[in-house]
Amino acid sequence: MQTVTLSPNAIRVLEKRYLAKSAKGEVIETAEELFRRVAKNxxxxxxxxxxxxxxxxxxxxxxxLMVSGRFLPNSPTLMNAGRELQQLSACFVLPVGDSICEIFDAVKQTAIIHKSGGGTGFSFSRLRPKDDLVRTTGGVSSGPVSFMSxxxxTTEAxxxxxxxxxxxxxxxxVDHPDILDFIHCKADTGKIINFNISVAITDEFMRAAREDKDYPLINPRTRETVKRLSARMVLDEIAKEAHATGEPGLFFVDVTNRTNPTPHVGEIEATNPCGEQPLLPxxxxxxxxxxxxRHLKRIDDRYEIDWEALEGTIRTSVHFLDNVIDVNRYPIRQIEExxxxxxxxxxxxxxxxxMLFKLGVxxxxxxxxxxxQQVMAFVRRVGYEQSGQLAELRGVYPNWRGSLHEKRxxxxxxxxxxxxxPTGTVSMIADTSGGCEPEFSLIWYKNVMDGEKLPYILDYLIEAAKREGFWSEDLLERIVKNKGSVNGIDQVPPEWQRVFVTAHEISPEWHVRMQAAFQEYSDSAVSKTINLPSDAGVEEVTKAYLLAYELGCKGITVYRDGARPDQVMNVGSFR
Ligand code: UDP
Structure with a gap:
């Protein structure tokens, strides 16, 4: 039987939340047993x-697939498959209707989903604005921002x-009358801490911003225009707030709906918490x-992509993820349907x-x-082939008739x-970099659950330094003093300084271009942070917004270094 080789950090993560525990809280499962439990289920x-x-x-x-570290499903599958909860999905979108009854239905559904490790996204756009009429009571509405709290x-509890x-x-x-309150809602109240927030941006708004025109704010209850605002002013307000705090993000809702595969079933109005998954209500x-x-071949002292192995992994992974849908236990009937x-x-x-480090790119x-582009085009092409083969065996998805897929x-x-x-936790278990993000630092620690800090050192840097002749005993110390980067360290040859580039040395423009490269082959969306240096101006945020929209991204999140005192990742000494 293949055994798992996990780093000490990975084992700590698994022990904390993933491995089964007895009533007394003792771990009663090994990592192999976890993967066996999940595979069997x-x-x-x-x-x-x-x-x-x-x-x-x-x-x-x-x-x-899992034990070799070639593929990992999202956390809820690892935690819950083959166990009592059996809730396997990370992403949910719930509708919020414009009545007390519908709002509190959604609150209850949220509690049920959170209990099982899922994350929830909502559009509050259907709620009538603050101070609007409430007919049944003769009072006035408290508005979307108030209901968000x-x-x-609920999440807190x-x-x-x-x-x-x-x-x-x-x-x-962006055309909701409470939009300005919403843009500042996290900064003003400091209370909505369990939310990421994003503004749904329409094509009409982006056109108005480009042409420096006004656009209408519409009361969703009456469908009437209640006011007009300058699109540039609003985009600037968003950019200023994001510059200061990292939020709100932008969600390009019309761009997203243009590739909605099932427009006959409904319109997409929201995404999951990290933004990579727009979903229907x-x-x-x-x-x-x-x-x-784990899909690289070593040839002498160089690495190449192992396309054959990658193809096998993609096929088995699609099979795996399709099976998850059937063995999943859904918390709510409408979600299952x-x-x-x-x-x-x-x-x-x-x-x-x-992978790029090892390829020397x-x-x-x-x-x-x-x-x-090459890798993602391959994942997509083979993924589609495999989903096609499953369709022959198991049938096309039930809403296929009338879909964009049928038309094509x-x-x-x-x-x-x-x-x-984002692969926030599963990349720690796999001991690799997260999603499509660059490394944040070559030496670092991560603040994980409960304030504990785990040190990470990049092995491959040591290997490359020894092979290429720029290793010395004090190299690590120098990198630590250089904020986790090799940039400007004399003994590191310039081409290797370029290869071992970290997030802060990458300009916002290249961050956006990389997101767009992945977006091109992602049916859904891409979780990515556009990092800005601490001295970046607000206009650089706006520039990144415009480029992301122009390149067809479905959304954008910027983060200026140091904007939040509690930021998750910090460059620091490992000693
Ligand atoms: N998620 C969540 N709570 C968390 C982390 C993630 O609800 O603390 C959900 C959220 O929908 C997010 C998705 O899981 O977009 C995927 O996040 P990630 O890839 O980081 O999850 P992992 O599987 O690595 O834990």
């Missing part, structure tokens, strides 16, 4: 479609007993990420930055973009196939 969907299929064979393939309190912190995404359309999605660093009708999966990658150059003559099992997730 997910393989159980097979006989349902094909009685002659041997589920043990599938189980072994799934086990091998109810969801926030649930996170004490849940499997992990359920995150939220709150979205408001009540839809859920399970994610999984291929570790690119639409999830099984669209069968969205989110296959993506992690370890991209580490800088992240912030055309070659870097080319590698991204594409028979697939899944309405979305590719997504780039």
């Amino acid at each position: 997910i393989a159980e969907a097979d006989p349902h479609y094909n009685a002659t299929e041997d589920p043990a064979k599938t189980e072994d393939a799934f086990y091998a 109810v969801f926030n309190h 649930i996170k004490q007993g849940g499997t992990r912190r359920g995150a939220n995404m709150g979205i408001l359309r 009540y839809e859920s999605c399970n994610l999984g990420s291929i570790n690119l660093e 639409i999830t099984k009708a669209n069968r969205k999966i989110g296959l993506g990658v992690m370890g991209f930055a580490r 800088p992240y912030n150059c055309l070659d870097g973009l080319r590698v991204a 003559g594409q028979r697939v099992r899944n309405a979305y196939i590719t997504t780039i997730a």
Whole structure:
């Protein structure tokens, strides 16, 4: 039996939340047993479609995929598969209707989802604005921002007993009358801490911003225009707030709906908490990420992408994620119905930055973009082929008729196939860089759950330095003093300084270009932070917004270094 080789950091993460525990809180499962439990549970969907299929064979393939670190599903699948909860998805979007009853239905549904480790996204755009009429009571409405704090309190209460912190995404359309309150709602109140917020940006708004025109604010209850605002002024307000705090993000809602595979089923109005998964109301999605660093071949002292191995991983991963939909236990009936009708999966990658290090290609150059496009085009093409094969065996997804896939003559099992997730925890388990992000630092620690700090050192840097002759005993110390970077350290040859580039040496423009390269081949969206140096101006934020929109991104989140005192990642000494 293949055994797992996990780093000490990975084992700490698993022990904390993932491995099964006894009533007394003792860990009663090994990492191998965890992967076996998950593989067995997910393989159980097979006989349902094909009685002659041997589920043990599938189980072994799934086990091998995870234990070798080539692929990991999202955290809820690792935690809950084959256990009492059996809730396997990370991403949910819930509708919020404009009545007390509908709002509090959504609050209850949120609590149920958070309890099981899922994250929820909402559009609050259908709620009537603050001070608008409430007919049944003769009073006035408290508005979307006020109701968001109810969801926030719910999350706060649930996170004490849940499997992990359920995150939220709150979205408001840019043409909602309360938009200015919303843009500043986290800064003003300091209270809505369990939410990421994004403004849903329309094409009309972007046109108005470009032409320096006004655009209308519309009361969703009456559909009447209540006011007009300068689009540039509003975009500037967003940029100023994002410059100061990292939020709100932008969600390009019209761009997203142009590639909505099932417009006949509904319009997309929101995403999951980290933004990579736009979904229809009540839809859920399970994610999984291929570790690119584990798909390299070593030829002498160089690395190449192992396309054959990658193809095998993509095929087994699509099979795995499609099975998850069937063995998943859905917290709410409506979620089960639409999830099984669209069968969205989110296959993506992690370890991209580490792969580039080993290929010797800088992240912030055309070659870097080319590698991204090549890899993601491959994941998408093989992913579609595999979903097509599943469709032959298991049928196309039930809402396929009338979909964009039908119009293109594409028979697939899944309405979305590719997504780039943040892989916040699973990349720690796989011991690689997160999603499509560059490394933040070559030596660093991470503030993880409960304020604990875990040190990380990049092994490959040591290997390359020794091989290329720039190693010395004090190199690590120098990198620490140089804020985790090799930039400007004399003994490191300039070409290696470029290869080992970190997030802060990459200009916002290259960050956006890389996001766009991944977006091109992601059906869903891409989780990516556009890092800005601490001395960047507000106009650089606006420039990044315009470029992201122009290049077809579905959203954008910027973060200026040092903007928040509690930022998750910090450059620092490991000693
Ligand atoms: N998520 C959440 N709470 C968390 C982390 C993640 O609800 O603390 C959800 C959220 O929808 C996010 C998705 O999980 O967009 C994927 O996040 P990530 O890839 O970081 O999850 P992982 O599987 O690595 O834990």
